[in-house]
Amino acid sequence: MKKLDYIIVGDGFGALFFAHQLIKNGKSFQLFSEGEKGASRVSAGLVNPVVLKKFTTFDRAMEQIESLHQSLEEIAQYTGVNYFIHEPIHRIFHDEKERLLWKSKAQNPSLAPFLSLDDITLEGIANPYGVGKVKHSGRIDVEAFFKGLTTALKDRQILKEEQFDYQALDASAGRYKELAFSHVVFAEGMGVRENPFFKDLPVIPNKGHRLTLTLPSGGNLTHVVKKKHFLFPLSKQQFYYGGTYDRHSETNEIDPVAIEQLKRGLEEFYSGPVENLDAQFGFRPTVRDRRPILGASAKFPNLFVFNGLGARGVLNGNFYAPFLFKHIETQSALPMEVDLKRFNF
Numbered sequence: 162m163k164k165l166d167y168i169i170v171g172d173g174f175g176a177l178f179f180a181h182q183l184i185k186n187g188k189s190f191q192l193f194s195e196g197e198k199g200a201s202r203v204s205a206g207l208v209n210p211v212v213l214k215k216f217t218t219f220d221r222a223m224e225q226i227e228s229l230h231q232s233l234e235e236i237a238q239y240t241g242v243n244y245f246i247h248e249p250i251h252r253i254f255h256d257e258k259e260r261l262l263w264k265s266k267a268q269n270p271s272l273a274p275f276l277s278l279d280d281i282t283l284e285g286i287a288n289p290y291g292v293g294k295v296k297h298s299g300r301i302d303v304e305a306f307f308k309g310l311t312t313a314l315k316d317r318q319i320l321k322e323e324q325f326d327y328q329a330l331d332a333s334a335g336r337y338k339e340l341a342f343s344h345v346v347f348a349e350g351m352g353v354r355e356n357p358f359f360k361d362l363p364v365i366p367n368k369g370h371r372l373t374l375t376l377p378s379g380g381n382l383t384h385v386v387k388k389k390h391f392l393f394p395l396s397k398q399q400f401y402y403g404g405t406y407d408r409h410s411e412t413n414e415i416d417p418v419a420i421e422q423l424k425r426g427l428e429e430f431y432s433g434p435v436e437n438l439d440a441q442f443g444f445r446p447t448v449r450d451r452r453p454i455l456g457a458s459a460k461f462p463n464l465f466v467f468n469g470l471g472a473r474g475v476l477n478g479n480f481y482a483p484f485l486f487k488h489i490e491t492q493s494a495l496p497m498e499v500d501l502k503r504f505n506f
């Protein structure tokens with residue numbers, strides 16, 4: 162029987178950033194991927210320290226960004242690529258009042274590191290009141306990140322391309338089919354609802370649609386721009402536009418209302434032709450208090466959950482993976498705000 166330190170269930174940002182901790186610390190593991198496109202793979206991959214509705218920031222934003230850069234450098238050592246794209250986000254101002262609000266918020270010590278005071282106008286889009294640049298923002302190349310890491314796991318024979326079968330897990334004996342394990346980390350995003358050990362976690366799906374589209378005259382658009390949603394180039398004429406938010410729909414199909422919303426959002430600032438529109442969607446695993454959920458099952462202390470990454474899968478996934486790893490290895494306390502125990506689970 163093959164003996165492993167860990168089994169990871171899932172293949173999104175949560176699972177892969179946790180896998181990186183295991184690689185870095187020389188642990189043996191298998192990662193189960195059922196081959197469905199989860200939220201991470203349809204995401205924009207944006208790394209954004211600012212809430213762009215009200216121009217606020219969140220706890221430990223700079224620390225989270227620095228930690229991401231460090232992890233991406235470490236990952237580049239075995240994939241050969243650093244997946245960070247240094248294209249800062251530019252927020253299109255709706256009116257003069259909003260532009261002035263940005264300027265005043267940029268004087269605030271907690272926002273000054275992130276809100277640029279530069280007066281900027283961009284070509285190729287309507288931005289009569291200009292745009293604000295978010296410093297330290299950017300994005301990861303989502304497609305390349307998943308391709309690169311999946312290949313690295315395949316090469317090491319760590320990737321199991323199959324659905325994890327919960328019925329075949331014997332947690333008390335530390336067995337799963339032909340594998341013996343010390344710990345299982347479940348990082349299934351909304352798939353957690355099928356997990357008999359953690360199905361009652363208060364994780365709420367928030368459905369997000371995105372478009373991939375061709376903008377034949379979008380040649381000047383080389384930045385990430387945001388008005389209602391985000392627009393950025395994927396290749397020369399191909400662009401990403403999204404994503405929507407919907408807490409009510411749980412259907413597994415494209416929602417025409419969301420597509421209409423996206424089309425109208427784009428028209429607000431882009432008037433050129435749009436071709437080859439393709440839509441995709443995913444379900445963000447969100448939590449009412451907007452914090453991830455980490456911790457062990459009360460009944461089986463060798464089973465752990467890493468979920469609730471919300472709308473910030475990249476930053477949350479990377480930042481909290483080492484906390485969970487340390488907690489499992491050394492029994493160090495988890496930060497209270499992300500500890501599963503806050504729900505009396």
Ligand SMILES: Cc1cc2nc3c(=O)[nH]c(=O)nc-3n(C[C@H](O)[C@H](O)[C@H](O)COP(=O)(O)OP(=O)(O)OC[C@H]3O[C@@H](n4cnc5c(N)ncnc54)[C@H](O)[C@@H]3O)c2cc1C
Pocket residue numbers: 170171172173174175176193194195196197198199200201202203204205206207208323324325326348349350351352353368369370371403404405442443444445446467468469470471472473474475476
């Ligand atoms: C349209 C959209 C845009 C977004 N944009 C951004 C963004 O710009 N920046 C950002 O940081 N976040 C963004 N997000 C949020 C981000 O995508 C999520 O926070 C993140 O993907 C959650 O990651 P996860 O690993 O928890 O779940 P997921 O990405 O859903 O991954 C879970 C995976 O586990 C697999 N799985 C489940 N059960 C099993 C099983 N039994 N066996 C094997 N595999 C299983 C699933 O197939 C799935 O692929 C966006 C989300 C959406 C929908």
